[in-house]
Amino acid sequence: MNSTTSLNVLTPLDLASPEAGPKPTKSLVARGSDLVAPAVQLARLDAVKLSSDDDFDTFAARSGYPEFSPASLEILQVNMGKLCNMTCRHCHVDAGPDRVEENMSRDTVDAVLEVLDRTGAHTVDITGGAPELNPHFTYFVEECVSRGKHVIDRCNLTVLLLPKLAGLPQWLADRGVEVVCSLPHHRARNTDAQRGDGTYAKSIRALEILNAVGYGQGDATKVLTLMTNPAGAFLAPDQAATEQQWKASLQRHHGVTFDRLIALNNMPISRFLEWLEDTSNLEAYMQKLLDSFNPAALSGVMCRNTISVGWDGWVYDCDFNQMLAMHATDRAGERLHIANFAEASAEERVIATARHCFGCTAGAGSSCGGATA
Amino acid sequence: MSEYYKPEHLARFGEIKAGSPDLAKKFFEWYGATFEDGALTKREKCLIALAVAHSEQCPYCIDAYTTGCLENGSDLEEMTEAVHVAAAIKGGAALVHGLQMLEKTQKRGM
Numbered sequence: 001m002n003s004t005t006s007l008n009v010l011t012p013l014d015l016a017s018p019e020a021g022p023k024p025t026k027s028l029v030a031r032g033s034d035l036v037a038p039a040v041q042l043a044r045l046d047a048v049k050l051s052s053d054d055d056f057d058t059f060a061a062r063s064g065y066p067e068f069s070p071a072s073l074e075i076l077q078v079n080m081g082k083l084c085n086m087t088c089r090h091c092h093v094d095a096g097p098d099r100v101e102e103n104m105s106r107d108t109v110d111a112v113l114e115v116l117d118r119t120g121a122h123t124v125d126i127t128g129g130a131p132e133l134n135p136h137f138t139y140f141v142e143e144c145v146s147r148g149k150h151v152i153d154r155c156n157l158t159v160l161l162l163p164k165l166a167g168l169p170q171w172l173a174d175r176g177v178e179v180v181c182s183l184p185h186h187r188a189r190n191t192d193a194q195r196g197d198g199t200y201a202k203s204i205r206a207l208e209i210l211n212a213v214g215y216g217q218g219d220a221t222k223v224l225t226l227m228t229n230p231a232g233a234f235l236a237p238d239q240a241a242t243e244q245q246w247k248a249s250l251q252r253h254h255g256v257t258f259d260r261l262i263a264l265n266n267m268p269i270s271r272f273l274e275w276l277e278d279t280s281n282l283e284a285y286m287q288k289l290l291d292s293f294n295p296a297a298l299s300g301v302m303c304r305n306t307i308s309v310g311w312d313g314w315v316y317d318c319d320f321n322q323m324l325a326m327h328a329t330d331r332a333g334e335r336l337h338i339a340n341f342a343e344a345s346a347e348e349r350v351i352a353t354a355r356h357c358f359g360c361t362a363g364a365g366s367s368c369g370g371a372t373a
Numbered sequence: 374m375s376e377y378y379k380p381e382h383l384a385r386f387g388e389i390k391a392g393s394p395d396l397a398k399k400f401f402e403w404y405g406a407t408f409e410d411g412a413l414t415k416r417e418k419c420l421i422a423l424a425v426a427h428s429e430q431c432p433y434c435i436d437a438y439t440t441g442c443l444e445n446g447s448d449l450e451e452m453t454e455a456v457h458v459a460a461a462i463k464g465g466a467a468l469v470h471g472l473q474m475l476e477k478t479q480k481r482g483m
Contacts, residue, residue, distance in 0.1 A: 185446075185448055187448055187450070189448050189449055189450060190448045190449075228446075230443065230444070232443065234440055234443045234444045235444050236444075237416070237444060237445050237446035238415065238445070238446075241410060241414055241415060241416065241445075241446075242416075242445075242446045245414075245416065245446065363444075
């Protein structure tokens with residue numbers, strides 16, 4: 001597949017410019033880091049000395065899940081690729097403007113749609129990279145909307161300022177797409193620390209644009225959700241208490257509004273893992289995740305009601321497992337792929353886990369929908 | 374002097390129950406309840422705790438409430454302002470005693 005030429009929305013050259021989006025670092029791939037290999041990441045996590053050597057499955061078993069398996073499928077999460085106009089320090093996808101190869105083709109999009117017609121999933125959660133940069137993004141959204149699905153666009157906000165995507169907010173609003181936008185903090189410092197200088201100002205501008213087309217004003221067909229994750233080695237805040245504070249702050253300082261806030265922990269993988277290692281925070285962070293294990297957060301973690309589809313059609317239990325190449329498999333041990341996907345066998349699978357999973361069960365719990373406990 | 378101020382003592386705070394489990398239980402229950410959301414939010418209480426930790430000059434408390442503030446959504450600017458409040462009160466408390474000095478001086482002096 002020649003993805004480079006198929007990316008007709010923007011050339012990688014456009015995206016690599018500082019104007020296209022803040023870039024506090026480069027992708028692990030661009031820097032030739034050994035963390036590019038998922039096996040290296042998993043080995044580094046396993047090597048961390050913690051107060052308990054029990055693995056995630058043992059913790060789950062003690063909490064009432066002798067076998068960690070899914071509930072019924074509700075959400076199809078589709079990662080359209082790793083291309084992005086930003087290079088945030090904590091990115092678990094290792095996305096960036098240089099990731100031009102790993103982006104979903106039209107054939108794979110059609111295979112996803114075909115599976116969508118056969119499953120009970122009510123929601124299509126579109127992520128990336130910046131999924132809006134995939135040339136098949138609008139086609140995919142349109143097809144999902146026409147099937148009556150709730151569609152979520154996981155948006156980095158700054159991408160909406162690219163001149164070539166100027167019409168996108170209105171287009172999404174017209175189709176009732178929920179936008180879930182990354183904003184680490186309601187003030188500038190922590191936002192720019194995680195996502196690069198200038199991110200906050202651009203994000204506020206993008207929120208103004210979303211507000212102007214009707215998002216974030218209590219209209220159930222134009223839901224604007226903000227997603228916070230910590231700018232550092234600590235857990236996410238309580239999302240309900242924080243939401244009120246954010247709403248007041250963003251309204252007072254910038255006159256922008258949003259509908260709800262979700263709070264996610266950072267998973268210790270990819271570029272966040274690199275940052276934890278570089279700053280000698282890894283051991284303390286992993287111990288914190290372990291100490292904060294919350295059995296009540298377990299039932300609602302995303303891998304239990306979601307399947308995650310990668311740019312090349314492989315199926316995973318979640319977006320994090322996807323980045324670690326931990327494939328979802330059926331009972332026979334066969335890797336699941338969108339081309340031969342059967343909901344029944346997917347629901348009978350056992351979820352693949354490793355130490356990074358403690359990130360989703362720490363504190364109030366953490367999943368793509370926010371807190372789980 | 375190495376027996377003083379070991380960072381690992383913070384995580385082991387609970388071991389204080391060794392000499393009196395009943396009193397420790399009462400203390401930790403009361404302590405936990407104090408930091409629950411109430412008329413003040415948990416976030417506001419953590420900022421107060423951070424400020425008091427500095428005026429008390431307790432390294433354990435500074436450690437605990439730096440993390441506590443971050444995990445409740447505060448950032449460095451808010452936390453620095455809280456520490457300045459503590460410092461201002463501490464400085465003001467020293468300086469306002471100067472009135473005692475002033476009055477004494479005025480009484481004794483010519």
